[in-house]
Amino acid sequence: MDATLFLNQLFNGFSVASLYLLASLGLALSFGLMRVINMAHGEMLMLGGYLAWMTLLVVPGAAGIILAIPVAFVGAAAMGGLIQSTLIRRLSARPLDTLLATWGVSLILQQGARDLFGAVGVEVRAPDWLSGSIALAGVTIPSARIFIIAVAVLVLGSLALLLLRSRIGLLVRAVNQDRMMAAATGIDVKRVDFTIFCLGAGIAGLAGVMLALLGPVTPNVGQSYIIPAFLVVVMGGLGSIVGTTAAAAILGLFSALAQIFVDVSVAQMLLLVFVVLFIQVRPQGVIAVRTRALDV
C-alpha cells in the first residue's frame, strides 16, 4: 500500500466522519432524551440542502453559502418542531408507532420534494474559495472538506458548551437523568423535549448544507446518510455525545480505509458487519452508559 493513498484516505476518513457526526448528532440528542426514533431525520438533511439551494438563488455567491447555514438551521429546526409538536409528542409513549409514523412523514417529505423541486437533483455551486484544493505532502485536500470538518468541530464545541454551561443544558441533563423527578421539580419537560428536537433537526439541516457542497441535492439525499447515522448512534452508546463523536470517527475511518482495498459497495457491507460484531461484543456502545459527564 502506497503512503499517499493511505494519507489521502486517512483525511477522507475524517471528512466522512464529520459528515456522519453532523448527520447523527440530532438523532443522538432526540433519542437520548426522548427515546424517540425519528425516521424522518434524513429528510431534515434534505430540507437543509434545498434551503441552501434556495438561499443561493436569492443571494448568489460567497455570502450565500454563509447565509445558507443559519437559514437551513432555522428552517429544519422549524420543520422538526412541527413534527415534534403535531406527531411525536402525541405518540411518544409508543415507540413502534412513532417509528412508523415518522417513516410515513419521511416518505411524504420525499415525495413532496420530488413534486416541488423535481426528481432530478439541484446543484449548489460552492463559492470559489470552497471549490479549490490544497496540496499537502502529496495529498490534495479539497477546501470544501476542510470547511466541513471545521463546521463539525464548531457544532460539536457549541453543543458541548450549551449542554454543560447553559441553563437549557442543565434542564436537558436533569430531564435525561430522571424525567419524572425533573417534572416534579417544576421543569417543563415537554418544552425541553421540544427544544432538543428542534435543535437536533436544525443540526441535521446544517448537515444538509454541507452535503450540498459535495453532491447534488435530491429528494432522497437523506436516505443515503440515515443508515450510517443510525449505525453511529447505536455504536456510540445511545444518547452519549462523546460516544457519538467517537463512533462517527471510527466508522468514517473504517469505511475510508476499507476503500483502499475494496469497492465502495463492499466497504459499506463491511461497515455493517463491523457494527454488528461490535455491538455483539459491546452492546452498550463505545461509551458505557454510566458515564454521565456528557450523557444527554
Added chain:
Amino acid sequence: MIGRIRASRLLVLASMCSALSLGACSSGGGAGDAPDGNTVSVGVLQSLTGTMAISEITVKNAEMLAIEEINAAGGVLGKTINAVVEDGASDPSTFAQKASKLIENDGVSTVFGGWTSASRKAMLPVFERTKNLLWYPVQFEGNECSPNIMYSGAQPNQQALPALKWAVEQGYKSYFLVGSDYVYPRTANLILKKHIEKGGMTVAGEAYVPLGGTDFSGVIAKIQQAKPAIIINTLNGDSNVAFFKQMQAAGLSPKTLPVMSFSIGEQEAQAMGAGLVEGSYAAWNYFQSLTGEANAKFIAAYKAKFGKDAAITDPMVHGYLDVWAWKAAVEKAKSFEPEAVRKAAATLGSFDTPMGKVSFAANQSLVQKAYIGKLKADGQFEIIADSGSDIAPEPYDALAFPGKSCKI
C-alpha cells in the same frame, strides 16, 4: 440498562426498516378504451415516478409523439392506435406486473418501454410467457438474446467499443473505469477490460459505487493514485453530479483529465449544469446536434409539443423510431400478431429516422452508427468522430463471452 439495550435493538430495527426501500405502489395511468374494430391497443411502459422518472418521462413523450403522428396520418392498417400508458415506478417488479397487466388485461399488441437493465430483465419472462413483443429503447450491456424483445438501444459494440476505439486513436494508453454497481456497468467494463488488455494497454483501476451513491472521496483518491490517461464513466443518474463536482474540487476537471461517459446525454448535461461537465466526452448513436432533415423535423415537433427548452436524447429517439418501426413491420406483415411483426421487423430493410437510416438485424437489434461528442458550454455536443459505416449489432462480445451467439 435493560431499557437501553432494548432500545438499541429498536434502533437496529429502525435501520433495517429504512434500508428496505418501500416499493412504490402507485396506480397506473388510466387504461384506454377496450379495443374495438377500429383501434389497436399498444402499451407504453416507462417510469413516470421514482428515481428514473427524469429520464423515462421524456422517452414516454417521444413514444406518444410517434403514436400521435401515426394516428394523424391514418393509423396502422386502417386502425387508430390506442396507447395504454403505465407507470413502471422505477421498480423492476412493478415493470413486470404492469407488463403482464398490459398484455393480459388490456390485450395490447406490443409494448414500448423499459430503461434500466434490471427492468428489462424483470419483464423478459413476462414477454416470453405471453409471446408478446417489447421494444426496448436504451443502450445496454448485451449478453441477452430473446425473440420477444426488439433491442433498439446500442449493443456494447455500438457504444462502448467505438468509444474505446476512439480513445485508442487519440493515444490514451491507461484507463480508469468508474461505474455504478449494477449489471450494466459491470458487464460493459468486463468487455472493455478484455479489449484494453488485448490492445496491450493498461487498466489503471476500476471502481464501483452503489447506484445513487454520492461519496467519491475514495474513488478519487484511487484515481489520483493510478494517474490514468482517461476515465471511462458508466455512473448512472445523480451520482454523476457528485462525481464531477468532487473531481473538480480535487483539481481534476474534464479538461485536465478526460472523461468518457456512457450515460450522460443532452438532458443529463442540462440538468447537471453544463459548466460542470463541459469538455467531457460521450458516445451515443444519436446527438441532438446531428444534421439532417428528419432530425430537424423531429426536434421541431417535439419542442412544439413539450416546450422549446426540451433536450432531445438518444433513448428518446430510439423510443420514437421503435414506434415507427413497429408500424412499418405491422404493415409489412399485414398483421398485429407479435410473432409475425417481429419477423417482419427484422426484414424491413433500412428506414429513415432522426438518427439517419437504420435497420433491424436478424438478431432483432438495430444496425446503427456510433458518434463521439464533446460537451460544449451550452449543453449540446460537438460531434468529433463517428464510426463511419453502420455497425452490425453483436449481443455477445467475442472476447468476453466466447462461443456464444444470438440466433433468433
